[in-house]
Amino acid sequence: MTVPAFSSKLQKPLTTYGVNCLQVNLGKLCNQACKHCHVDAGPKRTEIMDRETVQHIIAAAEMVRPELVDLTGGAPEMNPHFRELVEALRDLGVPRIMDRCNLTILLEPGFDWVANFLAKHRIEVTASLPFYVGEHVDRQRGKGVFSRSIEGLRILNGLGYGDSLPLNLVYNPQGAYLPPDQDDLEQLYKRHLAEEYGIRFNELYTITNMPIARFKTYLERSENYTRYMNKLVSRFNPGTLDGLMCRSLISVGYDGRLYDCDFNQMLDMTIDAEQPHISQLRDIMLTGRPIRTDDHCYGCTAGHGSSCGGALDTEDEAIAV
């Protein structure tokens, strides 16, 4: 089966509703190098957001007044301007600031300030923990990552995360299959992590592995690419289209370029051919702008759907077309 164009599944082209979320990629530098990383991040990457671009982000937040600023990477905390940015966003009164934390960064030498800083500024923590069984996590994220992640979670729990401060975990499948039901899996995670390790968290987000970057290479090498794409296409769920994150988000790359989402960013698909920069945000159409889609968008629209905030359609799955 050849993959039908994603656009052929749409009754009309996708357009934006506005900007509720400003998503900022602070760079590709990370203390880990996970097998499924769609950013291809790692310890040897040198691409990080500079101070001038950080200043443009602050100005953009003041102009757009997003409900949420979502800080991602790599490991966002490894950007030397991370603290300055968070403090400026707090001063602006941004209602929600989220740090996509990989947990192990909390234990890295030189980063022992991170957990207290996040708690002090009441930053939401969204942390990847691709499963509650150690060997599965280590297989995907590297040897010893699970036990260090548990240690990171204990530090966060000790500061009030999972109680008075929001701590959400992210699950993604280990291989070429879609995530299970988000609510059911959350219950399993909660029970297991509480009983085995005394860990508390708020919500679990299930995220589909996107067929791009490192995961695409893995699919091709394991001869699973076609099977995986066929699965995504056959599970296309139109009920996810309204809630797609690209409809209410603008994503900023480490160099300030603008994208419809993090995935388009990794594919170098800027919001238009002019490759606009965050400093030009004033001239960009924020509402009603056409969204650039391609085959990878099946990853967001298959089954219960997928976004940075987990499943999109938690009702019984709509009939695929």
Ligand code: SF4
């Ligand atoms: S921790 Fe996150 S950003 Fe870093 S390599 Fe793993 S998936 Fe990529």
Ligand code: SF4
């Ligand atoms: S990958 Fe997902 S979020 Fe990005 S443009 Fe496609 S549907 Fe929207």
